[in-house]
Amino acid sequence: MSPAWKTKALRAAQLATEVCVASGEGPVGGHLELTGDVPLCRGFGSSTSDVLAAVWAVEDALVRPLPVEEIARIAVRAETASDSLMFEGSSVLFAQREGEVIEDFGYRMPVVRVLGFGSRPENEGKGVDTVAFAPAEYDSAEIDLFAELRVMLREAIHGKDVALMGAVASASTDINQRHLPIPRLDGLRAVVRETGALGIQTAHSGDIAGLLYDRDDPDVEARTERGKRLLHDIGIHEQWIFTTGD
Known part of the structure; x- marks a missing residue:
């Protein structure tokens, strides 16, 4: 295994081999080498x-394709909590510590332009240890609100309604503020208002966030550039821009 410290990937390879190889077929071995540049512990899904x-x-090596549901179970067994990256064709509500799909929304998320950024000051360090971080314990009001947001998200996905999706993201950010608060949220809300962003999304077990914009808005470039400047003004300098689905 190279690099040797990527023990979650090694465990996943072992578990996948056990599933793929029929009993009595004999031992299977090999060398696994991983390369990549996804930042660690930020919310980018590096371990998944x-x-x-x-x-x-x-x-590929054993020519034994696995059902995506089996891959999800392997991922959770290997890393305790997994992102839902294995479900490539649609958007899902995923129980990240059980490896089960709660709801498959049937379509991918509506396409948006994202002005991403690191939410914490550089002198505070970067990253959150997802496994060590205690899962949030939501109260009854938050659970009820999540149920409402689930309905809204379903409508946003089916109707390709980017404004409604932005509202869901912002509401989720507000809920998460009690459990993993990000600094300067009031200032970020002001940037949303001043640039006409759809909303703000934050990682629930990381330190990254993003302002969401309508990709098809004729003024999207100007809005994004203004957003960059306003983020700089409140001390947020680590930024990146991408369009979902690209």
């Missing part, structure tokens, strides 16, 4: 990317 790469490598 490694785990899935390992599982897919085993699939």
